[in-house]
């Protein structure tokens with residue numbers, strides 16, 4: 001017997017029981033977030049209950065050594081609109097890519113557990129529905145944004161942007177953080193991305209610009225609930241390596257630093 005879609009609240013499609021696809025999928029990569037994951041997801045679910053769209057949340061975990069997975073799974077067990085997957089070693093880009101590929105919504109929103117910025121969701125969905133855009137970046141550097149991170153992290157974003165401009169013709173002001181897009185319009189680009197870790201997000205944005213998708217940036221008010229889980233300086237070697245790879249792949253069509261088979 002076929003089950004009929006059940007809504008626990010007005011706008012919540014219950015996954016597992018509901019064949020109806022949600023309008024919006026929110027993908028949140030997480031890593032060692034036991035301190036805030038439960039409260040952040042609770043806040044998010046509460047705020048989303050006031051919005052006028054159906055949704056699912058995909059928590060994309062990999063490599064946590066704390067209680068993140070258990071807490072996330074317990075949360076998902078109590079909230080059918082939340083799914084958790086957990087695979088492999090820490091790798092933000094791989095988790096985000098897998099989450100996007102598992103999304104079912106017409107629109108996909110990429111968020112971070114320390115942001116969960118529903119105002120961005122609202123503004124981005126309006127840009128896509130009414131403005132005709134396929135891809136929206138929530139930029140912490142575009143005019144009108146409020147970036148409350150420390151100076152050295154703001155400087156790092158500017159340096160990364162400058163490198164991406166020179167290396168691969170990046171045209172915007174931010175590649176990391178909040179993004180929203182029409183899933184069908186972007187799947188080919190997501191699948192084409194080859195670099196992972198932090199730079200997956202940059203590759204996704206750069207490829208979108210180069211493919212002449214209808215993209216835009218909107219300013220965000222960046223208020224993190226805690227400092228980053230991995231210190232900026234530890235991320236630098238991988239970022240540099242992946243910029244070299246990205247340049248080779250995008251400009252010359254081959255990966256100059258391919259991974260050795262294990």
Ligand SMILES: Nc1nc2c(ncn2[C@@H]2O[C@H](COP(=O)(O)OP(=O)(O)OP(=O)(O)O)[C@@H](O)[C@H]2O)c(=O)[nH]1
Nearest residue numbers: 029030031062090091092095112113176177228229
């Ligand atoms: N799955 C997964 N998620 C990660 C990993 N590293 C960070 N995250 C998650 O990615 C989101 C952003 O991480 P933060 O530690 O806040 O990093 P950030 O420096 O503020 O991020 P950006 O400035 O946007 O690059 C959070 O939800 C983290 O839990 C990882 O290795 N794997």
Ligand SMILES: [Mg+2]
Nearest residue numbers: 112114224228
């Ligand atoms: Mg952060």
